[in-house]
Amino acid sequence: MSIEIRKYDGSAEELSEFIVGNWLKSYAGKMAVPDWSPAYFDWQMTGPEITDREYLISAWKDGKLVGTLLAMPFPMWYLGKEVIGAQGSWLTVDPEVRREGAAKMMALEIAKRQRDQNCLARVGYAFGTGKTSLGPRFWKTAKENTSFVKPVRLWARLLDSKTFIDWTNNMFERTMMQILPNAVCNVDPVSSDVAIRDYVPEDLQSCQELINCQAKTSDLAILWPADRLQRQLQHSDFVNTMLVTRDENIVGFLNYHKIGIHLRGVIPAAIVDILACQEMTKKETNSLLNAFCQRMKDEGVKMMLLREFVNQPIRLLLKSRFIPQPVDSTLLLSRSDPQADITPSKVKSIQVLWR
Known part of the structure; x- marks a missing residue:
């Protein structure tokens, strides 16, 4: 039976089991x-409050889920203009059908849906190198529509050297963590005259203004509508946001989610999704980073990215x-129309999610 491509309308549980299970089959050790849980997918794209699933593309064979290519619609800032865009990731194909063209069919389907929505392009990533990860190899074959924009670095902050040594395969x-003193995992005190508190829904407008103003200083960014940002900033018990206030006005914030990451075992980690810091002083930024590190240490997190x-x-x-970590991923820009007026080489600075 041939592969069928359609919008994914299943559960977050099935999505998590399929994607994480297949990534571990291919890349374990x-x-x-990342251990993308059902709660994670509900937060990002499948929760009952999210009605737009047009860019959740799936492949099926004999009634079985065999592929996913998922994206979320976002307004996008591209070289000084606001356009319709999307951010996606989670390209996954069951090993049993990898030579049957499922990835290409899903890529063509999502491009068609993007054109129908007047979407200029979709932002995504190719993770790892061609020696390990299958993603870069596929996207190089899709170069008519997809451009490799720029290498992207991660920053890592460790809180427990022993756990990290046991986890990493590098x-x-x-060796470096065995040589370096444990002080690299220490957390400095927070300045007593910097006011830091947790986000509440009444803070939404101020946070939206801060992050969208910061985004518009970049060449390529996602912009945050109020409803999407509200969900991003506070959701369940693994997502939260810390704010800095000055004279009762919000001047910056840090948004994060906690997640386990598999390598040699699973390390408890936290991903910083948004750091809005343009309006903060150096003391405020430093205090917010240290307050975040201390909170994560208290909650058992061992590494932040x-x-x-x-x-x-x-x-x-x-x-x-x-x-700063060695480059291990590349930002992709997938055009809806191969003839679209896009010049990826002009993109030097970004403000997008790491997904």
């Missing part, structure tokens, strides 16, 4: 794999013991 990282972003405060990140 070789490449880090001999250099293990933050992807690069426009005007990132490099010195303050280093001061807070965030370490």
Whole structure:
């Protein structure tokens, strides 16, 4: 029976089991794999409050889920203009059908849906290298519609060296963490005169203004509608946001979610999705980073990750013991129309999610 491509309308549980299960089959022990739980997918794209599933593409054979290519619609800032866009990831194909064209069929289907919605392009990532990850190999074959825009770095902040040494498969990282003093995992105190508190729904408008203003200083960014941002900033018990206020006005915030990451075992981690810091002083930014690190340490998190972003405060990140990592992913831009007026080479700075 041939492969059928259609919009995914199943459960978050099935999505999590299929995607994480197949990534672990392919990459267990070789490449880090986030443990995308059903709660995670409900938060991002399948929850009952989210009605738009047009970009959730799935492949089926004999009634069995055999492929996914998922994206979320977003307004996008591209070279000084607001356009209709999307951000996607989670390209997954069951090993049993990898030579039957499922990935190409899903890519063509999502491009068609993007054109129907007047979407200029979809942002995504190719993870890892061609030696380990299958993604870069596929996207290179789709170069008519997809451009490799720029390599993207992560910042890593460790809170427990022993747990990290046991988890990583990189001999250099293990050796360095055995040589370096445990002080690299320490957390500095927060300045007593910096006001930090948790997000509440009444803060939404101020946070939206801060992050969208910061996004518009980049070449390529997702912009946040109020309903999407509200869900991003506070959801369930694994997503939260910390704010800095000055004279009772919000001047910056840090949004994160907690997630396990598989490699040699599972390490409890936290991903910083948004750091809005343009209006904060150096002391405020440093205090917010340290307050976040201390909270994560208290909650049992062993490692935090933050992807690069426009005007990132490099010195303050280093001061807070965030370490820039070697490049292990590439930002992709998939045009809805091969003839669309897009010049990826002009994109130098970004403000997008790491998915």
